[in-house]
Amino acid sequence: MADARPLLFFDSGVGGLSVLAPARVLLPQAPLVYAADSAGFPYGTRSEDEIAARVPALLGRLAERYRPRLIVIACNTASTIALAHVRAALDIPIVGTVPAIKPAALLSKTRTIGVLGTQATVRQPYVDKLAAEFAADCKVIRHGSAELVALAEAKLRGEPLDPADFTTVLDGLFSQPGGESIDVIVNACTHFPLVEAELAAAAPHPVKFVDGGPGIARRIAHLTAGQAWPDSPGEGIAVFTRLDDSVSRLAPALAAHGLARIEAL
Structure with missing residues (x-):
């Protein structure tokens, strides 16, 4: 049977689209959820303690809502600070992003x-x-x-x-x-x-x-090798922790990456 569980990509903003794009090429049948913590953007100027607490909590909520088969922390800052915390909190595969x-x-x-x-x-x-x-x-x-x-x-x-x-x-x-x-x-x-x-x-x-985008895409393909995918990936979802006018202006770029639906977390 087809498995409709999505791949979930997470970043503070839309930078993780540079990771989603090569993954989408390798795995065109994969349903996609892209999550941006727009309410916490940008992570690069926040304290390490704040990121270490915020990211696992958000990913826990996202995992509960979307039931992904795998989560990609498509953010270098979040990965270098919070990756171990997320892996300890969630019992699903987590792929991080590290400087190449x-x-x-x-x-x-x-x-x-x-x-x-x-x-x-x-x-x-x-x-x-x-x-x-x-x-x-x-x-x-x-x-x-x-x-x-x-x-x-x-x-x-x-x-x-x-x-x-x-x-x-x-x-x-x-x-x-x-x-x-x-x-x-x-x-x-x-x-x-x-x-x-x-x-x-x-x-x-x-x-x-x-x-690191191409390498992460290969890692995702390796971790999901042999898994079933739906015949069509369906409509990709972009979810934001805060919806405002700047998000609406991102809609064409999101749609170009297969993310036609926008939701709030």
């Missing part, structure tokens, strides 16, 4: 890598661990930007963007000692691949960008 430092190190020729994330993510000891394990021979330069999260959200709402804003964000990496040698940048926030073209255009020299 390993593939960045494999790509870098100059052995200088930029890590672009939120303030909360780039300061995490977990990032230190990844750098030590996978990029020990590289210089790893970090920069946290809440502004870039807002720019990505604005792009999906169809608002005009100023290229100078992306130049300013990238200057936070390239102006640091050794920054002129960066040849690979890790988009360590799921929002940032949504504005990768704008970042590439603003970079002072050609750089490669990497993110």
Whole structure:
């Protein structure tokens, strides 16, 4: 029999669409629920204690309502802070998001890598661990930007963007000692691949960008291998913890990702 249980993707905003998109390509029959904690957005400027308490509570409510077969925490900040808490609270598979430092190190020729994330993510000891394990021979330069999260959200709402804003964000990496040698940048926030073209255009020299989306999609496919799916995924659902005018302006972008229905949590 077909199993209609959805995949549930969770983020503070719409950045997790950069993870949902490759998963949708690999698993086109999968029913989808995308949950955004718009009432708590953005996570990158919140305290770790607040995120560690808020995320498991919200995912518990979402799991009760939508009965997902698997949850993806499509947010680097939430994953680096709350992943263990969520796994302890819920008895279903949980996939987290981590900065793609390993593939960045494999790509870098100059052995200088930029890590672009939120303030909360780039300061995490977990990032230190990844750098030590996978990029020990590289210089790893970090920069946290809440502004870039807002720019990505604005792009999906169809608002005009100023290229100078992306130049300013990238200057936070390239102006640091050794920054002129960066040849690979890790988009360590799921929002940032949504504005990768704008970042590439603003970079002072050609750089490669990497993110965790494709790897997460492969992990989801592996964990659900052999499971039954419905003949059609049906109408995808986008659920927000606060509905306002900014959410209504996201409707076309959500529909383009297969999320035609919008609900409130």
